[in-house]
Amino acid sequence: MTNEFKTYHPIVNFLYFAFMIGFSCVFMHPVSLAISLIGAFSYSVVLKGRKSIKSNILYMLPTVVLMALLNPLFNHQGVTILTYLPSGNPLTAESIIYGTSAAVMVISVICWFSCSNEIMTSDKTVYLFGRVTPSLSLILSMTFRFVPRFIKQTKAVADAQRGIGNDVSGGKLINRIKTAVKILSIMITWSLENAVETADSMKSRGYGTKRRTAFSIYRFGRRDISALVAMLALGTYIVMGAVYGGMYFSYFPLITHNGISVYSISVFSAYAIFAFLPVIIEVWEVMRWKAIKSKI
Amino acid sequence: MESYKIENLSFTYPNSEKKALCDISLAVERGEFICLCGKSGCGKTTLLRLLKTTLSPFGKADGKVYFNGMELGAVPDIEQASKIGFVMQDVENQIVTDKVWHELAFGLESLGVPTNEIRTRVSEMAEFFGITDWFYKKVSDLSGGEKQLLNLASVMVMNPDVLILDEPTSQLDPIxxxxxxxxxxxxxxxxxxxVILSEHRLEEAFVMADRVVVMDNGEIIADDTPKNVGKILKKNNHDMVSALPTPLRVADVLTVREGRIWLEEFSKTNTVDEGRIFRVRETNSCKPCIEAKDVWFRYEKNKPDVIKGLSLKINKGEIYAILGGNGTGKTTALSLIGGINRPYGGKVKVSGKVGMLPQNPQLLFTEKTVLDDLRQMKADDGVLSQMIEVCELKNVLNQHPYDLSGGEAQRAALAKVLLTQPEILLLDEPTKGLDAHFKDKLADVLRELTKNGVTVVMVSHDVEFCAKYSDHCSMFFDGSITATATPRELFKNNTFYTTSANRMAKTVIPDAILAEDIILACGGGE
Incomplete structure (x- = not known):
C-alpha cells in the first residue's frame, strides 16, 4: 500500500485528524455525514487494502442497525408519530432518522480514528509532545521502551518459575496467587534495580547538565506548507459555512434544513475535498510517479 | 601527553573494612589501547567508575586522578559527559529511549546541541558504524550484539577523547x-x-591492546605489553594463567598463527609426545535417558520449522554439550527436552525428572535473600546445607540475589534448581558472563553432580568450555544435529568451529584440543 500522507510532517498529520474528527462529530447534516463516512471508508481501504472493506462493514452495519433501533426506544421527541410502543410512549420517525444519523457519525469517527492510528505512530506522538516540552517527550519515549520490556521480563520470570514448580497458569488457586504475588514483587525490585543503571547511563551522557534540546527526524518541507495552507483555507471556509447556516440541519421536533443552494453546495464541496485530502494526496503522488517514470 | 594519570588511588566502600582499590598508580597515554583484566570482584569496575565523576561509587577515596592534566573533580560535568565515554556491561539497561535514532541523539540532546548539528553528527556516526539501516528501528527489534553496538555509537556520537568499556561483551555471543x-x-x-577496556574474553583483547593491566585484590599486579604480561603471570604461576589466550599460555606469542609457527619450530628440535594426552574420559554408563527421534517443531503454524528432524541420544550421568551458532534452534531443542514445548512430529523420550536453568539466572529469584530463596524450595535442612556446600554459597546467603556477581548468581540459581532434585539438568548458556575462574568452579559442581548419576545437558557457544568438560558434544546447525562425538574426535575433524588450541596444534598434535593438551604433549607439567 502506498502511504504518502504518513511521510508528511507530524503537525500536518495531527492537525488533519484533529480537524476531521472534530468536524465529523459536529456536522450532523446527512450530506456531511455521508461525506465523512465515505471519506473515512475510502481512506481506510487505501491504507489497509481491500481486506479492510470486509472488516469495516462487519462492525459498521450492526452498529447502525442497533442504534437506529435502540434510539427510538429511549428517545420520544419528534412530531411524526408512527405508532405507540407497548409502554405507551410514541415511536417517532424523527428519532429513527436521528438514531441512524448518530450511528453514521459514530462509525465514521471510529473509522477516522483507525486511520489516524496507522498514521500517528508513537514516534510522532513523542515528537508532538516534545514541541510542548522536551522532557515530556523523553518520558514518553522511555515509557514506550520500559513497558514492553517489563512485560517480556514478567513472562520470562513466570516461565522460569514454572520450570522449578511454581506455576501461575495451573495448580491450586492459593498457590497460583502466591506465585503471582511473588513474581510481581520481584518485578518491582527488578524495575528499580534497572532504573539505577539507566539513570547512570543517562547521567554519564550528560543528562541534567544543560537545558535539553529535542532532536527529531522530521523536517517541515514545502509540501507540508502546501498541505497546511490547503487545510487552513478549506477549514476556515467550512467553519464559516457552518456558522452562516450552510450546513444547517435540525432533527427535532420536525426535520428542518436550509435546502440546497449554490452556497451550501460550495460548503459541502469544501468539506468533501477536506475529507478526501489524504486520498487525493495518495492518488496525486501515484500519478506524479507515473508521469516521472514515463519520461524516463 | 597523558589522557589519565592515576596517583596512589585507594578506595573503600562504606561498611567495608577491606580496600576495594589499594594504592593504584597508572598512566594512560593519549591514543593508547589499554586492556584491564583480573578475576571477577578484583576491583576493575570500581577503578573504571572512579574515572568519571558522575559514575563514581560512594565511599572513601584517597589519591588523585588527573584527566588531560586536570584534576578530575575540577573538570566540569558537561565536559566529562562528552569527553569521557563510558559503556557498561548491561546491554539493556543502558538504553534509555525506544528508537535507535532517539538513542543516538540522547547525549547530544542532553548537552543542548542544536537539532541541525545533532542531525549531522548522528548521521556521520551511523555511517561510521555501518548502522544506517537501523536508524528508524525500534530498539527492542535489535539483537543483543546490535544493542551493545548502539550503546557504543550513542557514546561515540559525543566525540569523546577517552572511551571506557566495562566488560562490554560479557552478555554477547562470541560472534x-x-x-x-x-x-x-x-x-x-x-x-x-x-580506549580503556576491561574484559574477560582475552583472546581478542590481548591482540588489540597496546598494554595490559592485570588486577588482583584491588592491586595492580602486572602492567606491561601483552606478551610480557603473559610471561609475568606464568612466572608467578598466578590464577589468571588459565584465562590467558591459548598461544600465550603455551608459548610467548599472541595469535594462533604465531603459535602454530612456534609449535612447528619447537617440534623440530624437541620431542612432542602425543601419548601424554589423557585420551578418553570414562563415562558412568551407556544407559540412554534422553532419546529423540526425528523431531520436528515450529512455534506457529505459519512460521518455518525451527527443529528439523532432530535425533539424539544422551546417556545417563554424562555431560552432553550442544554447540552451535545463534538462531540455529539450540535453545528450542532444549525446551523440547524439558517438555516446555511439544514437537508436532517425532518423539522425545525423557526418563527422569527434569530441572532447567535459564540463560539468565536472575529469573529464578523471587525472595529478598539467597537463603530465603533456597528455603522456598522446601527441602530438608540437611539437603539444603549440602547444596549450599556444593554450590559454595556460604558467603552470599544473606545478600539480595540481584546483588550477586555473575558467577555467584549462576551458582545460587543452580542450587535452587537442584533442590527440586532433578535427574536431568538442562543448562542454557551456563558460562555466559563468567570468567575463567568461575567457569572452572561451575564445572566442578557439574562433575560432582554427574558422579551422583545426574545427566547434564547444556547448549552453549563456549567451545573451550565444552571441549574441556563435556563427555559428548554435538554440532547443531539449521534445526538438527550434524555431528556427535567425544569433544576430541569432534574438534579434531573441524577446521573452523574448534578450540584455538586445536587450530594452533593441528599440524603437529592433531589430538590436542586444550592448551593443557599441548603443554602436556610438549613435555610440560601435569
Whole structure:
C-alpha cells in the first residue's frame, strides 16, 4: 500500500485528524455525514487494502442497525408519530432518522480514528509532545521502551518459575496467587534495580547538565506548507459555512434544513475535498510517479 | 601527553573494612589501547567508575586522578559527559529511549546541541558504524550484539577523547562479541580515541591492546605489553594463567598463527609426545535417558520449522554439550527436552525428572535473600546445607540475589534448581558472563553432580568450555544435529568451529584440543 500522507510532517498529520474528527462529530447534516463516512471508508481501504472493506462493514452495519433501533426506544421527541410502543410512549420517525444519523457519525469517527492510528505512530506522538516540552517527550519515549520490556521480563520470570514448580497458569488457586504475588514483587525490585543503571547511563551522557534540546527526524518541507495552507483555507471556509447556516440541519421536533443552494453546495464541496485530502494526496503522488517514470 | 594519570588511588566502600582499590598508580597515554583484566570482584569496575565523576561509587577515596592534566573533580560535568565515554556491561539497561535514532541523539540532546548539528553528527556516526539501516528501528527489534553496538555509537556520537568499556561483551555471543571488539579497535586506530577496556574474553583483547593491566585484590599486579604480561603471570604461576589466550599460555606469542609457527619450530628440535594426552574420559554408563527421534517443531503454524528432524541420544550421568551458532534452534531443542514445548512430529523420550536453568539466572529469584530463596524450595535442612556446600554459597546467603556477581548468581540459581532434585539438568548458556575462574568452579559442581548419576545437558557457544568438560558434544546447525562425538574426535575433524588450541596444534598434535593438551604433549607439567 502506498502511504504518502504518513511521510508528511507530524503537525500536518495531527492537525488533519484533529480537524476531521472534530468536524465529523459536529456536522450532523446527512450530506456531511455521508461525506465523512465515505471519506473515512475510502481512506481506510487505501491504507489497509481491500481486506479492510470486509472488516469495516462487519462492525459498521450492526452498529447502525442497533442504534437506529435502540434510539427510538429511549428517545420520544419528534412530531411524526408512527405508532405507540407497548409502554405507551410514541415511536417517532424523527428519532429513527436521528438514531441512524448518530450511528453514521459514530462509525465514521471510529473509522477516522483507525486511520489516524496507522498514521500517528508513537514516534510522532513523542515528537508532538516534545514541541510542548522536551522532557515530556523523553518520558514518553522511555515509557514506550520500559513497558514492553517489563512485560517480556514478567513472562520470562513466570516461565522460569514454572520450570522449578511454581506455576501461575495451573495448580491450586492459593498457590497460583502466591506465585503471582511473588513474581510481581520481584518485578518491582527488578524495575528499580534497572532504573539505577539507566539513570547512570543517562547521567554519564550528560543528562541534567544543560537545558535539553529535542532532536527529531522530521523536517517541515514545502509540501507540508502546501498541505497546511490547503487545510487552513478549506477549514476556515467550512467553519464559516457552518456558522452562516450552510450546513444547517435540525432533527427535532420536525426535520428542518436550509435546502440546497449554490452556497451550501460550495460548503459541502469544501468539506468533501477536506475529507478526501489524504486520498487525493495518495492518488496525486501515484500519478506524479507515473508521469516521472514515463519520461524516463 | 597523558589522557589519565592515576596517583596512589585507594578506595573503600562504606561498611567495608577491606580496600576495594589499594594504592593504584597508572598512566594512560593519549591514543593508547589499554586492556584491564583480573578475576571477577578484583576491583576493575570500581577503578573504571572512579574515572568519571558522575559514575563514581560512594565511599572513601584517597589519591588523585588527573584527566588531560586536570584534576578530575575540577573538570566540569558537561565536559566529562562528552569527553569521557563510558559503556557498561548491561546491554539493556543502558538504553534509555525506544528508537535507535532517539538513542543516538540522547547525549547530544542532553548537552543542548542544536537539532541541525545533532542531525549531522548522528548521521556521520551511523555511517561510521555501518548502522544506517537501523536508524528508524525500534530498539527492542535489535539483537543483543546490535544493542551493545548502539550503546557504543550513542557514546561515540559525543566525540569523546577517552572511551571506557566495562566488560562490554560479557552478555554477547562470541560472534557479536568479536564484532564489537573489532569496532572498538577501529575507533582506536582510526579516530585515535584512547580506549580503556576491561574484559574477560582475552583472546581478542590481548591482540588489540597496546598494554595490559592485570588486577588482583584491588592491586595492580602486572602492567606491561601483552606478551610480557603473559610471561609475568606464568612466572608467578598466578590464577589468571588459565584465562590467558591459548598461544600465550603455551608459548610467548599472541595469535594462533604465531603459535602454530612456534609449535612447528619447537617440534623440530624437541620431542612432542602425543601419548601424554589423557585420551578418553570414562563415562558412568551407556544407559540412554534422553532419546529423540526425528523431531520436528515450529512455534506457529505459519512460521518455518525451527527443529528439523532432530535425533539424539544422551546417556545417563554424562555431560552432553550442544554447540552451535545463534538462531540455529539450540535453545528450542532444549525446551523440547524439558517438555516446555511439544514437537508436532517425532518423539522425545525423557526418563527422569527434569530441572532447567535459564540463560539468565536472575529469573529464578523471587525472595529478598539467597537463603530465603533456597528455603522456598522446601527441602530438608540437611539437603539444603549440602547444596549450599556444593554450590559454595556460604558467603552470599544473606545478600539480595540481584546483588550477586555473575558467577555467584549462576551458582545460587543452580542450587535452587537442584533442590527440586532433578535427574536431568538442562543448562542454557551456563558460562555466559563468567570468567575463567568461575567457569572452572561451575564445572566442578557439574562433575560432582554427574558422579551422583545426574545427566547434564547444556547448549552453549563456549567451545573451550565444552571441549574441556563435556563427555559428548554435538554440532547443531539449521534445526538438527550434524555431528556427535567425544569433544576430541569432534574438534579434531573441524577446521573452523574448534578450540584455538586445536587450530594452533593441528599440524603437529592433531589430538590436542586444550592448551593443557599441548603443554602436556610438549613435555610440560601435569
Amino acid at each position: 557479536s562479541a568479536s564484532e564489537f571488539l573489532r569496532t572498538v579497535e577501529k575507533i582506536n586506530r582510526e579516530l585515535a580515541t584512547t
